[in-house]
Amino acid sequence: MTPQFPRIDDLPPYVFEEVNRLKARLRREGVDIIDFGMGNPDMPTPAHIVEKLVETARDPKAGRYSVSKGITGLRRAMAAYYERRFGVRLDPESEIVATLGSKEGFANLAQAITGPGDFIICPNPAYPIHAYGFIMAGGVIRHVPALSPEAYLSGVSAAASSGGAKALILSYPSNPTAQWVDLDFYSEAVALARRHDLLILSDVAYSEIYFDDNPPPSILQIEGARDLAVEVNSLSKTYAMAGWRVGMVVGNARLCAALGRIKSYLDYGAYTPIQVAAATALNGPQECVDEIRQIYRSRRDVLVSSLSRAGWRVPSPPASMFAWAPVPEPFRAQGSMVFAKKLMEDAHVAVSPGVAFGEHGEGFVRIGLVENEHRIRQAARNIKRFLDREIGVRLGHSVSAGAA
Numbered sequence: 001m002t003p004q005f006p007r008i009d010d011l012p013p014y015v016f017e018e019v020n021r022l023k024a025r026l027r028r029e030g031v032d033i034i035d036f037g038m039g040n041p042d043m044p045t046p047a048h049i050v051e052k053l054v055e056t057a058r059d060p061k062a063g064r065y066s067v068s069k070g071i072t073g074l075r076r077a078m079a080a081y082y083e084r085r086f087g088v089r090l091d092p093e094s095e096i097v098a099t100l101g102s103k104e105g106f107a108n109l110a111q112a113i114t115g116p117g118d119f120i121i122c123p124n125p126a127y128p129i130h131a132y133g134f135i136m137a138g139g140v141i142r143h144v145p146a147l148s149p150e151a152y153l154s155g156v157s158a159a160a161s162s163g164g165a166k167a168l169i170l171s172y173p174s175n176p177t178a179q180w181v182d183l184d185f186y187s188e189a190v191a192l193a194r195r196h197d198l199l200i201l202s203d204v205a206y207s208e209i210y211f212d213d214n215p216p217p218s219i220l221q222i223e224g225a226r227d228l229a230v231e232v233n234s235l236s237k238t239y240a241m242a243g244w245r246v247g248m249v250v251g252n253a254r255l256c257a258a259l260g261r262i263k264s265y266l267d268y269g270a271y272t273p274i275q276v277a278a279a280t281a282l283n284g285p286q287e288c289v290d291e292i293r294q295i296y297r298s299r300r301d302v303l304v305s306s307l308s309r310a311g312w313r314v315p316s317p318p319a320s321m322f323a324w325a326p327v328p329e330p331f332r333a334q335g336s337m338v339f340a341k342k343l344m345e346d347a348h349v350a351v352s353p354g355v356a357f358g359e360h361g362e363g364f365v366r367i368g369l370v371e372n373e374h375r376i377r378q379a380a381r382n383i384k385r386f387l388d389r390e391i392g393v394r395l396g397h398s399v400s401a402g403a404a
Contacts (some may be wrong), residue, residue, distance in 0.1 A: 017276050018355055022341055023350055030385045036367045036377040037350040039175065039321055041240040043295060046288035052280040057272035060187035066269040069260040070098025077279035078248050085207075086218040094253040095226070097260050099226040100270055102205045102234040102247040105259070107133040108266065109201060109230070109249060113167065114139040121159050121168040123152050124271075125354060125361030127175045130203065139166075145360045146174070149181045153188055160196035167199035173206040173216055176299060176357045177324045177364040178317035180210070194230050199255065200229035204247075205247070208289055210236040220251050230255045237321060238289055239281045246270060246278040247262075264319040296321055298370040301377060306380035311387050314367070323367040328352075330391055336365050347386035349379045 016037075023033055044050075056062055058150045069075070075092035083087045090096055101106035110133035113252040114120070123146035129139045142165065144155035148173065156168050168188060172181040186202075193200050202219045210216055219225050230251035249259055269275065303323060304316045314325040326332075331339040334351035343365075344350050352368075354361030373381070 001246070012266065016179050016352065018337070018345070019340060019350065019353065019356075022344055026344065026348070030350055033344065033348050033350050034371055034375050034382070035350045036369075036371060036379070039237075039353050039368045041089065041237060041242050041292075041321070042372075043240045043292060046123060046294075047242070048284055048288075049241070049277050049281045051081060053273050053277035056276045058114065062088045062186070062271075062273050064272070066268055066272045066275060068269045070262040071270055071275045071279075074098050074275045074279045074282075075248075077282040078250065080218070081282045082218070082250060085215075085312050086221055088218060088220045090220075090250055091253070095250055095256055097249045097256050097263065097267065098146070098275065099232075099234060099247040099249055099263075100267065101128050101245040102203060104230045104245070105247050105249045106130065106201070107136070108136040108262050109232070109255070110134045110139065112260075112262040113199065113255065116365070118166045119164055121156050121165050123169060123171060123174075124359065125176055125357035125364075126169070127203070127357065130169050130171060131358075132350060133187075133262055138250050143358060143360070146177070146179075149179055149185050149199060153185070153192060156189075157196075158190055160192070160198060163194065165198055167201055168193060169201050169203070170219065171203040173204075173210065173319035175203075175206065175320060176322055176352070176354070176361065178320040178322050178363075180214060180216060180318040183217045186222050186225070189228065190219065190222045190225050194224070198228070200225070201229045204231055204321040205234040206237055207233060209293060209296055209321050211293075211300060212318060214318055216319060217321075226251050226253075228252060235278055235281060238292070240292055241281065244270075244274055244278070246274060279379045296369050299371075299373060302373045302376050303369065303380075305378050307383065310384035312378045312383060323369070324354075325351075325365050325367055327363055328387065329335075332363060335364055341363055343383070343391075344387065346389075347379075347382040349382055355390060364393065 016223045032057050075096045079092045082090050107127050114137035116138040119140040119142050121142050123132045124143040142159045144227050146152040207216050219229050230249050232249050234247040304314055314323050317323050327339045336355050340351050340353040353368040354364035
């Protein structure tokens with residue numbers, strides 16, 4: 001008898017795997033792929049953070065078990081960051097849990113709060129863990145189109161009115177759409193959640209990757225938000241520390257306690273020297289954050305302008321490390337997956353198909369700002385040749401069909 005694994009069986013095929021297999025095959029064949037597909041920072045972690053890791057790792061006691069909810073020094077540094085950045089005062093003991101990145105924080109929050117059949121309101125398109133963390137925990141997802149923040153809140157209100165919802169998920173700046181919101185949006189979201197007795201899980205992993213002097217706010221700045229909301233944040237993009245796996249869940253004490261209890265069964269926290277180095281990142285000089293932000297801003301500007309010259313108009317993202325680009329018209333009917341694969345095979349440029357983030361992501365692709373400006377310009381030249389060739393072929397077919 002073949003063993004059954006119902007939680008795994010409930011998960012759809014991971015769409016990124018199809019793209020990754022194609023990418024791997026082309027690279028084995030010697031093709032140079034310019035890879036905008038994964039949101040993986042390519043710049044080095046600032047030197048003073050690395051030096052603190054090395055210094056702490058030399059301590060003979062460094063290899064012992066750490067603390068699942070984070071060492072005290074790191075949680076205090078996270079509290080200091082929230083007060084400095086948002087004017088929000090948090091209790092490091094009861095309102096902060098250090099996590100192994102924001103993805104782990106979201107997944108274990110789902111385990112902590114979800115009972116069989118609980119339904120969660122989730123934006124679509126969305127980062128996959130926002131939905132599948134709850135599906136793996138036994139919950140039911142009510143997808144709400146999130147083509148704009150206003151449309152999403154309107155859809156949340158309609159979904160919550162039918163009753164039975166436990167929580168809603170927010171994600172701004174958004175991955176994948178790069179949408180940005182202000183405090184008025186969060187005020188409306190908190191009021192809506194209070195009316196319908198909902199919890200709010202807000203993902204702000206891109207809180208420091210913003211452009212045009214528009215720093216994203218925190219939902220915790222809204223009066224009463226801590227009665228029902230937690231925020232999930234990360235050092236991954238802010239300090240180019242994606243592989244270090246350091247994040248945080250902050251806000252509502254009851255939710256933080258539930259997460260802390262789950263984590264106490266599952267892990268002992270990150271390696272202590274990593275946590276010490278993360279505290280150094282938060283407490284230390286922040287010029288490195290400005291430099292990283294400027295790199296992303298410059299890449300954004302080069303991407304938007306060079307693709308426009310190539311014949312592909314891409315909206316300029318206000319925040320995040322992504323551009324959310326409409327599939328060019330000649331390929332729209334074929335779908336984002338077909339377009340992404342053709343772009344990789346014929347232009348040697350990798351992007352993420354929008355459908356990987358939900359059915360409402362169809363018609364778009366996500367482009368990560370994870371290659372340098374020279375590579376971005378090269379990608380634009382490749383794409384221009386690809387588009388010119390494809391459009392020429394299609395025009396040729398049209399002429400032939402007309403003559404026939």
